[in-house]
Amino acid sequence: xxxxxLAIIATKGTLDWAYPxxxxxxxxxxxxxxxxxxxxxxxxxxxRKDVSGLKVSxxxxxxxxxxxxxxxxxxxxxxxxxxxxxxSLVPGYENVATSLMKMTIANNGVATIPELRSLCQEADxxxxxxxxxVELFGxxxxxxxxxMEYGGAATFFEFAGESDICLFI
Amino acid sequence: MDFxxxxxxxxxxxxxxxxxxxxxxxxxxxxxxxxxxxTDPGSVKDMQAFAKQTGNELVNSAEAxxxxxxxxxxx
Numbered sequence: 001x002x003x004x005x006l007a008i009i010a011t012k013g014t015l016d017w018a019y020p021x022x023x024x025x026x027x028x029x030x031x032x033x034x035x036x037x038x039x040x041x042x043x044x045x046x047x048r049k050d051v052s053g054l055k056v057s058x059x060x061x062x063x064x065x066x067x068x069x070x071x072x073x074x075x076x077x078x079x080x081x082x083x084x085x086x087x088s089l090v091p092g093y094e095n096v097a098t099s100l101m102k103m104t105i106a107n108n109g110v111a112t113i114p115e116l117r118s119l120c121q122e123a124d125x126x127x128x129x130x131x132x133x134v135e136l137f138g139x140x141x142x143x144x145x146x147x148m149e150y151g152g153a154a155t156f157f158e159f160a161g162e163s164d165i166c167l168f169i
Numbered sequence: 170m171d172f173x174x175x176x177x178x179x180x181x182x183x184x185x186x187x188x189x190x191x192x193x194x195x196x197x198x199x200x201x202x203x204x205x206x207x208t209d210p211g212s213v214k215d216m217q218a219f220a221k222q223t224g225n226e227l228v229n230s231a232e233a234x235x236x237x238x239x240x241x242x243x244x
Contacts, residue, residue, distance in 0.1 A: 027184040030191035031222045109182040109209075119188055 004028075006035045007160040009168045013042030015054040015098060015113070016064075020169050021046065022116035028165075029123035037120075038156040040130035043169075044137065047127055047144050051113050055098045059087045069103040121147055128155060170229055170240055172204040173197060179208045179236065186212045187219050190241065194225060197243050202228065205239040212237055 006028045010021040021043075025035045039047050045054060058064045066080040087093050105112070111119070121127070131150045134141070141150065149155075160166050176193045178186040186207045193203055205216070213230070216239045220227040226242040 023184050026188055030184070030188050031219065109180045109185070111182075111185055123188075 004033045005159065005163040005165075006033045007156070007163040007166045008035070008037045009156070010037055010039050010043035010046055011041050012169065013045030013054070015056040015101060017169065018046050018051070018054055018113045019116070022113065022120055024167065025125045026116055026119045026123060029120065029125050033164075035120075035123075035125040036128060036156075036159045037125060038128045038130065038160075040133050044129060044133060044139060044144075046113070047117070047129060047148060048139075049143065049145055051117075054113065055094050056101045057094050058082070058097050059084060059094070066097070066100075067104070069100055069107050117145070121145075126159075170204075171202065172240060173201040175204045175206070177206055178212070179206055181207070182209050183211050183215065187215055190216070190219065190239075191223075194241065194243050199243055201243050203241045203243065205241060207237045207239070208235060210237075212239075216241070 006025070008021050008025060012018075021037055025037055028035050045051070056064075058066055066082060067078065068076055068080075070076070126149065127145075127147060128149045128151050129144060131152055134150065141148070174193060174197060176189055178189055181189070186205065186209055190203065190205055193205075197203060205212075209215075213232070216227055216230065219225070220241065224244040226244070227239060228242050229238075229240040231238045
């Protein structure tokens with residue numbers, strides 16, 4: 001049986017959008033897939049050495065429930081419907097939302113991004129950073145974790161063209 | 170049921186139970202049985218899918234009191 005291949009393009013640089021590429025990549029690798037992730041534009045944030053700056057923003061995201069990760073059950077069940085206008089005016093709103101999200105993640109036994117990322121690397125998932133956007137945003141190769149490769153769109157297509165599944169995230 | 174190794178995946182959520190199962194199986198011999206205990210309800214479908222795609226055999230699974238037990242035989 002030929003090895004199946006999964007190619008992912010990761011373009012988002014927020015805490016919530018950091019999950020899908022790493023979850024899918026690590027799972028596919030566990031199932032025996034050969035996997036590559038091409039990080040471009042804001043997706044580069046996901047392979048920086050320090051990912052503590054990844055945030056989640058409820059602003060402009062009506063799909064995001066705002067629930068409290070602590071307190072009694074009735075309290076946790078409340079969906080805090082806070083208008084965008086208030087979210088954008090209150091300083092530090094994003095930081096509060098991010099720490100609540102991190103608490104929820106820990107409470108639910110969901111892995112952290114650095115954890116999932118190293119699980120991917122242990123499973124031989126190949127990480128490629130888009131060199132053009134690395135330069136565009138003024139990053140240095142030393143900003144990123146070890147084991148990265150750097151290339152352009154042609155590098156991506158070399159693998160993606162032979163892939164069984166190709167995802168743009 | 171007899172088993173060669175036990176994996177406690179309680180409290181872990183997707184995709185960790187599958188990743189830990191894969192890792193545990195890698196250290197075992199062909200024909201060995203791995204017992205996995207999980208609390209993630211999604212693991213029921215996921216373990217079946219894992220077995221189907223990797224060729225390892227899910228020989229038995231059970232649910233009791235919110236805990237799911239799987240017996241996976243290494244290919």
